Amino acid sequence: MTTGEITSDLLHGGVTTLEIAAGAWAVSATVGLAFAMARDVGMLPVRLAAASVTALLRSTPQLILLYLVFFGLPSLGIDVGGLTAAIVVLGVADASFNAEYYRASLITVPRTQRDAGMSLGFSRLGTLTFVVLPQAMLYMVAPLLNSFLSLLKTATLASAIGVPEILYRGQNDMQLTGHVVAVIAVVIVLYGVACMPLIRFISVVERRARERLYT
Amino acid sequence: MQWSWLHILWVGLQVTLRLSLYTIGFSVVVAAAFAVASISRWRLVRWTARFVVDLLRSIPILALLIFAYYGLGKYIASWHVDPFWMAVGALTLGEAAFLSEIFRAGLEAIPRTQWEAAASLGFRRTSALARIIAPQAVLPSIPGLVNMSIFTFKDSSLASVIAVPEVTQVANQLVSETFKPLQVYLLLAGFYLVVILPFTALAGLAEKAVTRYYGLHVDKASIARN
Numbered sequence: 352m353t354t355g356e357i358t359s360d361l362l363h364g365g366v367t368t369l370e371i372a373a374g375a376w377a378v379s380a381t382v383g384l385a386f387a388m389a390r391d392v393g394m395l396p397v398r399l400a401a402a403s404v405t406a407l408l409r410s411t412p413q414l415i416l417l418y419l420v421f422f423g424l425p426s427l428g429i430d431v432g433g434l435t436a437a438i439v440v441l442g443v444a445d446a447s448f449n450a451e452y453y454r455a456s457l458i459t460v461p462r463t464q465r466d467a468g469m470s471l472g473f474s475r476l477g478t479l480t481f482v483v484l485p486q487a488m489l490y491m492v493a494p495l496l497n498s499f500l501s502l503l504k505t506a507t508l509a510s511a512i513g514v515p516e517i518l519y520r521g522q523n524d525m526q527l528t529g530h531v532v533a534v535i536a537v538v539i540v541l542y543g544v545a546c547m548p549l550i551r552f553i554s555v556v557e558r559r560a561r562e563r564l565y566t
Numbered sequence: 567m568q569w570s571w572l573h574i575l576w577v578g579l580q581v582t583l584r585l586s587l588y589t590i591g592f593s594v595v596v597a598a599a600f601a602v603a604s605i606s607r608w609r610l611v612r613w614t615a616r617f618v619v620d621l622l623r624s625i626p627i628l629a630l631l632i633f634a635y636y637g638l639g640k641y642i643a644s645w646h647v648d649p650f651w652m653a654v655g656a657l658t659l660g661e662a663a664f665l666s667e668i669f670r671a672g673l674e675a676i677p678r679t680q681w682e683a684a685a686s687l688g689f690r691r692t693s694a695l696a697r698i699i700a701p702q703a704v705l706p707s708i709p710g711l712v713n714m715s716i717f718t719f720k721d722s723s724l725a726s727v728i729a730v731p732e733v734t735q736v737a738n739q740l741v742s743e744t745f746k747p748l749q750v751y752l753l754l755a756g757f758y759l760v761v762i763l764p765f766t767a768l769a770g771l772a773e774k775a776v777t778r779y780y781g782l783h784v785d786k787a788s789i790a791r792n
Contacts, residue, residue: 406763406766407759409766410716410720410758410759410762410763410766411720411755411758411759412720412721412723412724412734412758413720414723414724414726414734415723415734415751415754415755415758416755418738418747418751419747419748419751419752419755422741422747422748422751423747423748423751423752424748426746426747426748427748504624504625504626504627505626506626507626507628507629508628508724510628511628511727518626518628518629518632521629521632522632522636525632525636525637526636529640531636531637531640531641532637534637535633535637538625538629538633539621539625542624542625542626542629543621543624543625545624546623546624547620547621547624550620550623550624551620
């Protein structure tokens with residue numbers, strides 16, 4: 352394999368990485384919101400359940416959650432492919448973090464807004480959905496971007512269950528061709544190009560949101 | 567499930583704990599160096615430090631581990647470096663980048679007037695940093711440090727991929743011998759939980775205490791997760 356072929360192989364892997372990250376991001380954003388809303392308006396048992404599930408998910412290494420679903424569930428007759436397992440597991444694990452950021456952003460909306468919503472005859476869920484959420488959205492932008500950044504990186508865990516994303520291919524290329532330096536350089540450059548601008552952008556969005564909150 | 571599993575996993579957990587402790591120890595030193603460099607007066611030092619930190623934050627920790635083992639390993643095979651130390655090195659680089667952002671936020675939260683007061687008392691910049699500024703930044707950084715320690719402990723499971731005999735790798739072996747993945751991995755998750763949950767509680771307490779004493783909230787929302 353020439354360096355050119357290695358690069359194109361790694362780029363193909365990069366596309367798979369993007370698929371995993373994008374899929375898991377969608378899962379994380381929706382499931383995270385569901386967790387946060389359940390903790391906000393649910394009945395006491397629902398609130399407790401949501402709180403403990405997110406705490407458990409946050410305290411278990413993602414690699415082990417991945418192994419549980421990919422290697423463990425088939426013994427219960429639930430067999431999902433590597434790609435699906437990666438998207439669902441990484442997404443749900445990230446949702447447990449997103450839920451906390453959603454909650455934090457809900458807190459930025461003054462309590463009086465809820466009272467106003469309730470007094471207009473909205474239910475608790477209705478108040479949350481139509482009055483509180485729209486006002487809290489601004490403070491969710493940075494956490495959601497962060498979530499994508501984080502998932503771009505945790506997507507590499509899919510290599511441990513044989514999904515041919517960038518690191519899986521890179522590892523194979525290193526062992527097959529011995530072009531170690533080329534592989535490392537391409538992976539670092541691809542990740543640097545994708546993530547470094549995103550890191551800067553997120554810190555700008557965060558600063559803007561913070562200035563708005565405190566002034 | 568058999569009682570022998572508990573013992574086998576306990577042996578692995580000790581390696582995990584050692585791996586995490588070394589990583590946390592070295593990360594604190596490396597992160598402090600990065601943090602000091604990133605508030606340097608010299609633009610070149612400052613920019614280099616920030617570039618390196620951002621680059622390290624961009625690279626997945628699993629990639630660092632694989633590079634160290636399969637990449638670097640080829641060149642230093644004759645040195646017989648134990649994979650354990652490769653894992654310590656790779657994890658340290660990854661975690662230190664995030665920790666340095668927590669330390670930097672702590673240093674930047676100290677009011678300018680403290681620097682000016684130190685200067686007016688005749689302190690040079692270096693000794694003002696070492697004796698006046700840094701000591702004040704230590705306490706506000708502690709919640710972030712506890713959080714990063716939890717992440718380090720979780721991330722140390724990635725070292726199983728490069729054959730470090732820590733608890734996840736031990737569990738993988740157990741699975742290949744017993745063919746009971748569900749039971750073994752659930753037990754493994756339990757092992758991680760038992761160690762992490764008290765620290766999560768501690769992190770929450772530390773954060774409350776610091777917020778109350780300082781009335782400030784060192785912003786770590788952006789860095790706590792990646």
